[in-house]
Amino acid sequence: MLRIDISPRENEKPLISNLILAASLLAGLAAIGVVFLAKGVNPFFAIYKIFSGSFGSMYGFKETVTKSIPLILIAAGLTIAYRGKFWNIGAESQLLAGAAAATWIALTWAASLPAWAAILLMFTGGFIAGALWGIVPAILRVRFGINEVISTLMLNYVGAEFIKMLVIGPWKGKTQFGFPYTDDFPETAQLALLGNSRIHFVTLIIALAVSALVYVLLFRTRFGYEVRVIGENQEAARYAGIDFYRTTIIIMIISGGLAGLAGVGEVAGLHHHLTYPESISSGYGFTAIIVAWLSRLNPVTAIFSGLFFAGILVGGDAIQISLNLPAATVNIFNGIILVFLIMGEFFQKNSVTIKLQGAKWNR
Amino acid sequence: MRKINDLEMRGITKSFHGFYANKDINLKISSGEVLGLLGENGAGKTTLMNILYGLYRPDAGEIIINGEDARIKNPKDSMRAGIGMIHQHFMLVQNHTVAENIALGLDDVPFFFPDNYIRKKISGFSQRFDMKIDPDKKIWELSAGEQQRVEILKALFLEADLLIMDEPTSVLTPQESKDLFGIIRKMADDGHSIILISHKLDEIMEICSRVAVIRKGITVGGADIGDVDKKELARMMVGRDVDLRFDKVPLERGERVLEVKELFVNGDRGNTAVNGLSFSVYRNEVFGIAGVSGNGQRELVEAITGLRRSSSGEIILEDDAITNKSARVVNTRGITHVPEERIKFGIVPNLFIYENAILKKHHSKPFSRLMFLDYDLIKNHTENIVERYNISTPSINVPIKSLSGGNIQKLIIGREIESKPALLVASHPTYGLDIGATEYIRRQILARREEGGGVLLVSEDLEELFEICDRIAVIFKGEFMGILKAGDADIKDIGLMMTGSLKLPVQEAE
Numbered sequence: 001m002l003r004i005d006i007s008p009r010e011n012e013k014p015l016i017s018n019l020i021l022a023a024s025l026l027a028g029l030a031a032i033g034v035v036f037l038a039k040g041v042n043p044f045f046a047i048y049k050i051f052s053g054s055f056g057s058m059y060g061f062k063e064t065v066t067k068s069i070p071l072i073l074i075a076a077g078l079t080i081a082y083r084g085k086f087w088n089i090g091a092e093s094q095l096l097a098g099a100a101a102a103t104w105i106a107l108t109w110a111a112s113l114p115a116w117a118a119i120l121l122m123f124t125g126g127f128i129a130g131a132l133w134g135i136v137p138a139i140l141r142v143r144f145g146i147n148e149v150i151s152t153l154m155l156n157y158v159g160a161e162f163i164k165m166l167v168i169g170p171w172k173g174k175t176q177f178g179f180p181y182t183d184d185f186p187e188t189a190q191l192a193l194l195g196n197s198r199i200h201f202v203t204l205i206i207a208l209a210v211s212a213l214v215y216v217l218l219f220r221t222r223f224g225y226e227v228r229v230i231g232e233n234q235e236a237a238r239y240a241g242i243d244f245y246r247t248t249i250i251i252m253i254i255s256g257g258l259a260g261l262a263g264v265g266e267v268a269g270l271h272h273h274l275t276y277p278e279s280i281s282s283g284y285g286f287t288a289i290i291v292a293w294l295s296r297l298n299p300v301t302a303i304f305s306g307l308f309f310a311g312i313l314v315g316g317d318a319i320q321i322s323l324n325l326p327a328a329t330v331n332i333f334n335g336i337i338l339v340f341l342i343m344g345e346f347f348q349k350n351s352v353t354i355k356l357q358g359a360k361w362n363r
Numbered sequence: 364m365r366k367i368n369d370l371e372m373r374g375i376t377k378s379f380h381g382f383y384a385n386k387d388i389n390l391k392i393s394s395g396e397v398l399g400l401l402g403e404n405g406a407g408k409t410t411l412m413n414i415l416y417g418l419y420r421p422d423a424g425e426i427i428i429n430g431e432d433a434r435i436k437n438p439k440d441s442m443r444a445g446i447g448m449i450h451q452h453f454m455l456v457q458n459h460t461v462a463e464n465i466a467l468g469l470d471d472v473p474f475f476f477p478d479n480y481i482r483k484k485i486s487g488f489s490q491r492f493d494m495k496i497d498p499d500k501k502i503w504e505l506s507a508g509e510q511q512r513v514e515i516l517k518a519l520f521l522e523a524d525l526l527i528m529d530e531p532t533s534v535l536t537p538q539e540s541k542d543l544f545g546i547i548r549k550m551a552d553d554g555h556s557i558i559l560i561s562h563k564l565d566e567i568m569e570i571c572s573r574v575a576v577i578r579k580g581i582t583v584g585g586a587d588i589g590d591v592d593k594k595e596l597a598r599m600m601v602g603r604d605v606d607l608r609f610d611k612v613p614l615e616r617g618e619r620v621l622e623v624k625e626l627f628v629n630g631d632r633g634n635t636a637v638n639g640l641s642f643s644v645y646r647n648e649v650f651g652i653a654g655v656s657g658n659g660q661r662e663l664v665e666a667i668t669g670l671r672r673s674s675s676g677e678i679i680l681e682d683d684a685i686t687n688k689s690a691r692v693v694n695t696r697g698i699t700h701v702p703e704e705r706i707k708f709g710i711v712p713n714l715f716i717y718e719n720a721i722l723k724k725h726h727s728k729p730f731s732r733l734m735f736l737d738y739d740l741i742k743n744h745t746e747n748i749v750e751r752y753n754i755s756t757p758s759i760n761v762p763i764k765s766l767s768g769g770n771i772q773k774l775i776i777g778r779e780i781e782s783k784p785a786l787l788v789a790s791h792p793t794y795g796l797d798i799g800a801t802e803y804i805r806r807q808i809l810a811r812r813e814e815g816g817g818v819l820l821v822s823e824d825l826e827e828l829f830e831i832c833d834r835i836a837v838i839f840k841g842e843f844m845g846i847l848k849a850g851d852a853d854i855k856d857i858g859l860m861m862t863g864s865l866k867l868p869v870q871e872a873e
Contacts, residue, residue: 220738222731225718232711238670239700239708240723241691 009351017348021294024344028337035332041323050333053318054311060318062197066270068303068310069200070095070262070281072207074288075295075302076214077258082297083218084251085231090137090152091259092285093159094130096277098260099267100163101129103171103182103274106189106267115188119202119268122189126264127257133159134256135249142245156285160277167275182274191269200269203261207303210258214299217254227251259285282313283331290338309334365554366445367524368429369393375424377410383580384410385421390575390582392525397547397557399571399588401564401600403797405767407580408560412527415558416448417441447523449514451530455502461485461513462498468517488519492549507655508539515546526550527558532566533795536655537825537858544570562600562797564593565826576600601799611831612813617646619681620785620817621667621698626676628662636662638841639676644786649808649818651832651849653825655861656791659841660821661703664790667819668700669693681785694723697785701775701792703821705768709775712764716756717745719763720778744781752777753803769800776807787811790821805831825854839863 033043054064074091081088088094102122110118137151164180173183191200218224226247230237237244266280267273274280291309295302316330372390376383384407392398402408413419415426417438426433428444435441455464462481466472473480485498496512505513511531518526528547532540547557547570561567567574568588576584576599584599598604621644630636636659644650652660665671667678669690678686685693694700702708710719721730721741730741745759752773756766763771772792779787789808793801808818809831822828828835829849836846837860844860845867859865 220736221734222726222736223734225725225736228714228718229711229722232713233707235708236711236722239690239702240725241669241689241694243691 006350006352009349020344020347021296021341024340024347025337027343028340031336031340032333035329035336039325041325046319046323046325049319049322050312050315052315053322054314060314062199063314064307064310065204066198066200066310067282067284067313068306069203069207069265069269070284071288071291071310072211072303072306073203073262073265074259074284075291075306076207076211076299077255078288078292079295079297079299079302080214080218080224080227081251081255082292083224083231084227084247085234086138086141086248086251086255087149088134088137088152088252088255089149089289090134090155090159090285091255091288092277092281092283093156094133094256094259095263095266095281095285096159096163097133097256098126098130098263099274099280100166100263101125101260102189102264102267103185106185107171107183110189111186113188118186118188119191122268123206123261123264126260128260130260130263131253131257134252134259138249138252142248163274163277163280171274173273176273180275185268185272189268190272191265193269198270200265203265203269206261206265210261211299211303214254214258218299223247223250259288283334287313287334290334290341293338293341312337365394365524366428366522367394367556370429370433370446370525370556371427372411372415373425373427375411375414375421375426377414377419377421385414386580388424388577388580388582392556392558392573394524394554394556395551396573397551397559397571399567399574400558400560400577401562401567401574401596402577403562403600403799404769404795405797406577406600408577409529410580411577412448412529412558412560415441416446416527442521442523445522445524446527447518447521447525448527449511449518449529449531451533453510453514455510455513457503458501460499460501461496461505461516464502464513465498465517465520469520484520485516488516491553492546494546506539507534508536508542511535511543512546524554525556525558527560529560530562531559532561532563536861537854538862540566564596564798567596568593578602597798601797611809614647614813616648616833617815619643619645621819622677622679623667624677624679626663626666626673626678628659628666628671628673628676630659630662635674636841637666637673640838640841640843642836642843642846644817644819646785646815646817647812648834649812649820649832651828651835652819652821652838653828653835653857653861654823654838656823658838660790660838662841663838664700664703664788664819664821667693668698668788691723691726695727699723699779699782699784699787701772701779701787701789703790703794705772705775710763710771713762716749716759716761716763716766716774717742720745720748720759720774722778724778724782748774748777748781752807769796772796772800772804776804780807780811783814784816786817786819788819788821791823792820793822793824793827801827825857829854837861 029047036043036046054060074095078088078091102125105122105125109121137148137155140146140151141148167180167182171182173181175183191202193199194201218227226242229240229242230244230247262284271280287309291302291305294305312333313330316333319325319329320327370392372388375385375388377385388411400408410419414421417435417440420436426435433444435444462478462485466477466481482498485496488494489496494512496509502510531543535543551557559571571588573587574585574591574596575582576596578600624641626637626640627635628637640663654660662671666673669688669692672687677684680696680698683696685696706712711722724730725736730737742759749756749759754770754773756770776792792804792808805827808820812818820832832849834846835849835852835857837844837857839861840863844863844865856865
């Protein structure tokens with residue numbers, strides 16, 4: 001008979017938790033291997049393809065960096081939210097809100113402004129739009145006790161449909177031959193790219209700076225302290241006189257705002273117009289959840305996990321073409337990794353021993 | 364037929380993560396005995412009893428019943444062998460009746476008329492052990508003492524001959540404790556054996572026939588109760604001489620720090636929990652509030668500390684009205700609070716010790732300047748608290764959850780006293796702590812009194828109230844049944860007041 005003992009670990013040793021982290025990633029890859037097998041593809045070859053596609057060539061690496069920009073930005077915001085146990089899974093539409101605001105600014109004012117002013121205005125507007133979109137579920141939560149998982153998730157659909165409505169309706173470009181695009185941004189509203197890559201380095205610099213700032217905010221400031229107290233023990237926060245309303249709202253201003261910045265980067269750096277949501281963001285708002293989680297809610301380590309997942313996105317494109325796998329493969333990949341990471345979390349918190357006992361015959 | 368005439372635990376050893384919770388422990392009990400199992404928190408009493416009850420399996424050692432190896436592998440085995448356990452927290456279904464709760468654990472209830480069978484047995488036990496209980500009452504209608512009787516009945520239905528009781532009086536009023544001891548005596552006379560886990564010396568002296576003392580996982584002593592006294596037991600338990608009496612410096616009380624006028628506070632369910640209380644607390648005074656928990660103490664404390672709104676009335680700190688001010692404002696004005704559920708409210712388990720040492724003070728100077736926290740200063744401050752309040756920890760850079768309950772409470776007390784508050788509100792500050800930590804914390808509270816602070820102490824522990832309070836108010840259903848000077852108070856009166864059977868005209872005992 002199998003006997004399984006589960007007991008909470010008293011102190012989590014870094015070595016053990018890193019080993020568990022590595023083990024859960026490996027186990028996740030193994031599970032993904034099964035999916036590849038089912039599609040008749042050699043799993044080792046497929047996984048090799050993914051990483052060689054993203055990190056194995058200069059072209060691939062540049063693409064990886066490009067895709068890591070929104071992931072790093074959004075994940076930085078999510079680390080704050082998740083440290084405060086506010087489960088924001090609406091970054092996808094907070095990104096779209098930022099993209100829409102940037103588009104509006106670009107098409108309304110940018111042509112008559114110098115580039116630096118246009119870009120500054122777009123980032124500011126994008127931050128505010130993302131923050132406003134993020135405040136909605138925060139208010140619903142603190143005022144009416146509405147579960148933020150549901151509200152942020154649902155607002156993703158609202159946001160996406162709204163963008164669709166804009167690009168096929170009032171914002172549809174007159175110069176786009178009937179495509180569901182807005183008009184292209186004026187030159188002053190376009191971000192410069194690095195060399196012959198698609199890396200919009202202004203956003204990259206913002207992302208890296210933001211990661212460092214968020215780290216300082218979380219671990220060196222009063223606000224970060226209050227966020228962590230709320231996240232770890234809401235009753236103690238109340239006892240300590242920490243304003244739960246105010247802190248939660250600020251958490252979501254930052255989290256939504258940073259996702260908004262990512263949206264600005266995408267439209268101003270790459271697309272130069274607003275279009276269908278699924279073209280603006282390849283699920284960055286969701287992938288960033290895994291990025292934040294893999295970094296163990298540390299915005300600086302999130303830079304690396306952001307690169308890792310950007311690599312998977314790029315590599316996913318590569319195997320789509322070279323192995324003729326469906327586009328959803330990458331989503332499956334990410335989903336499985338997240339599930340295994342969360343399972344790993346359990347093993348980090350609890351020690352599990354399995355004992356084999358002789359079968360008992362007599363009662 | 365009796366299943367257990369004598370039971371012996373031999374050489375019991377159990378370690379967790381390389382740390383011995385029990386090491387080579389021997390224990391013996393025979394039919395008709397009441398054995399006190401005495402030890403501080405974390406000494407290994409509960410581990411040992413969990414082994415006996417089959418919840419844990421020992422690394423080494425054996426349990427011998429009537430001379431034969433009992434092979435207890437899980438609670439089912441131990442129940443079959445005749446061992447029953449009354450946990451500290453009752454395991455009863457609140458919305459079911461007494462009879463239904465008892466029937467839940469039984470295998471052999473007859474298919475027809477199960478009710479009659481259970482009723483008959485209940486009344487049989489009730490008569491035998493003088494245990495009053497109404498089988499048709501729902502659990503939530505019962506007092507803690509009555510619920511405990513249901514737990515005892517459950518064990519008796521399973522034909523337990525040996526009953527393990529884990530701190531059974533911790534939830535009872537003095538009168539209920541007395542009734543429980545009566546039941547225990549009757550059961551022992553009837554041939555049952557009882558193991559009583561406790562760290563209350565008075566109880567052990569009163570009810571037990573023998574006592575075994577455990578310290579740090581090893582048996583440090585055992586004796587017939589007639590051969591030992593309290594002092595000796597305390598020394599065995601703690602490992603050093605313990606002062607059980609406090610020399611409270613007689614002090615003239617100073618000016619008034621807190622005045623509560625006609626205060627009404629609602630409970631969580633909208634009920635009136637605090638029903639028009641008026642009282643004052645003065646400097647150089649410990650004002651105690653006695654009562655069975657759930658009579659409005661929590662709501663009163665929360666209203667004073669800014670955690671709950673009052674529906675009417677006034678709270679005045681020195682000359683400031685602080686009625687319905689936020690917790691932060693109240694704290695800044697000079698009221699600090701040692702909360703009732705220390706783990707749930709008082710600390711953030713996963714944060715480091717130094718981060719917990721500034722909870723509530725983190726927002727103000729000197730710890731916080733502009734937006735930033737001064738971690739060097741915070742760590743210094745924490746080192747000071749750790750040193751001054753004797754907190755044993757390997758370092759301040761560990762999550763506070765790795766400390767023992769006593770050390771956590773010392774940190775909270777230290778944190779709340781360090782700022783020299785005008786009023787310290789302490790709720791059950793020594794509940795569940797071992798004798799060493801208890802002694803220490805009571806001394807700190809008295810030290811605060813001597814320094815000129817006022818202390819509002821809410822406690823269920825009458826011994827504690829008598830030892831450190833200047834005045835004691837007894838609360839029942841949100842009202843004071845009387846305010847007594849600790850010197851003239853009679854413990855029997857207080858017991859009666861706690862159950863609402865005696866009410867003195869409440870005038871401020873000036």
